[in-house]
Amino acid sequence: MARVLMKGTEAIAEAAIQAGCKYFFGYPITPQNEIPEYMSAKLPKIGGAYVQAESEVAAINMVMGGGATGTKVMTSSSSPGISLMSEGLSYIAGCEIPAVIVNVMRAGPGLGGILPAQGDYFQATKGGGNGDYRLLVLAPSTLQEAVDLTQLAFDLAFKYRNPVMILADGFMGQMMEAVEINEYKGQEFDVVPWALGNMEKRGKRTILKSLHLNPEDLEKHNFKLNEKYKRMQEEEVRYEEFHAEDAEVLIVAFGTTARIAKSAILNLRKEGKKVGMIRPITLFPFPYDAVKEKSDKAKHVLVIEMNMGQMLEDVKLAVGERAPISFFGHAGGIAHSVQEIEDKIREIL
Structure with a gap:
């Protein structure tokens, strides 16, 4: 498509749709409300689904369920909402489920205010939930970069079977700039070996879980995850x-x-x-x-x-x-x- 003038939140939403995202689960919070609003209007027209959950806690668990089927799923929120999603993010990382999460940051701590800030750096990069898990975190500085990184985020999510966060702020969400958003083919990742609902192709039942009651099994799982995070550090540094x-x-x-x-x-x-x-x-x-x-x-x-x-x-x-x-x-x-x-x-x- 040609360059068009769009608000940041709407550009991110359209970029996700062009990247193949058909399922969005979320809950409204300022200053990112245009993302779920845009998704609610567009997704049903392309055979997708928009679900407004009863809370951010419910939304992130819906993301886990949708992502477990090997489909491209996404949610968005702002700072306190991401705090509520943190437990679910830890579960998603532990289950190795790909998902894209957009955080349009507002001022804190607590409810703080609705104006832009960058106070969620620790939460995003050091892990807001429990355990030794990491998110891939992408930080755009222009709306065109927000578009490009949103589309890249789906590739990275499937490449590493890991949640990826777009960390923007209220300025970026609410400003308007000319952007170009094209259909994004991305890389093709074979999701059949791990996704739910593929029992016939796999030949056995798939189980995705983050609960490992045997300490030796849990330690082995943590070492496996850590090797993946090391690979991210070797292959995905951008500046x-x-x-x-x-x-x-x-x-x-x-x-x-x-x-x-x-x-x-x-x-x-x-x-x-x-x-x-x-x-x-x-x-x-x-x-x-x-x-x-x-x-x-x-x-x-x-x-x-x-x-x-x-x-x-x-x-x-x-x-x-x-x-x-x-x-x-x-x-x-x-x-x-x-x-x-x-x-x-x-x-x-």
């Missing part, structure tokens, strides 16, 4: 370098915050100041090696987030003692301005 090759001040930021930081970098570059950025696209797996390499050449690393310093911990692990690190955060739904970032960098220089 963008922006004027990072000679940066004396290296910014690390993701999502909308990185987009704002780009404007500050361009302004400062015009003044001859060597400022650049590493933008993680995958928050898990985190681009430790890229941040480590670029921080070797930098005199200072500046982490900018709409939270109180969550990605900061991963940046510290990557940088170590190579360069001093500063943090510049906002919270409560307040975003950084270009001028604020410029002023902070001038202060560092």
Whole structure:
């Protein structure tokens, strides 16, 4: 299709449909309500189904059931809603069921407020539910990238038989930009060996479970999952370098915050100041090696987030003692301005 002007939430929904998602289970919460609204209108027309569950807890368990059949399923929510889904996410990861989850972040903690924030980094990358599980976490910074990553998310979910999260924020959900959304063929993954409902082809009953009462069996299962997460770290790291090759001040930021930081970098570059950025696209797996390499050449690393310093911990692990690190955060739904970032960098220089 040609480039069309769309709201972020609707672009994500249409991208999922073009990627082959026919089943959506969810519950409304601001600021992502346009995703379920869009799905409720479009999916029945293409032979799919939209189900509004009675709660986020019910929705994520419906996702588990739908995904267990080997079909492309999706849900979306915002911060407190994702908290309610955390137990189900742990179950889905434990059962090795592919699913795509979109979190359009709002300010917290608790109910907080409906304005944008990035306070769910820990929840997404370190696991909000119980046990040793990981989500693949993709963080777009433009609506076109949100479209592309949403479609990629279904590929990755089936490649690893693992839930994949799109971590956006309220700005991205509510802004409008021109995007191009095409039918996405993706990779073909043979789901028959593990999906439910294929007893005739498989020759025996399929059992998907996360409950292993024998400790030796459970440990073996955890080691198996951990090998998969290691493979993600080897094969799926994604990031963008922006004027990072000679940066004396290296910014690390993701999502909308990185987009704002780009404007500050361009302004400062015009003044001859060597400022650049590493933008993680995958928050898990985190681009430790890229941040480590670029921080070797930098005199200072500046982490900018709409939270109180969550990605900061991963940046510290990557940088170590190579360069001093500063943090510049906002919270409560307040975003950084270009001028604020410029002023902070001038202060560092």
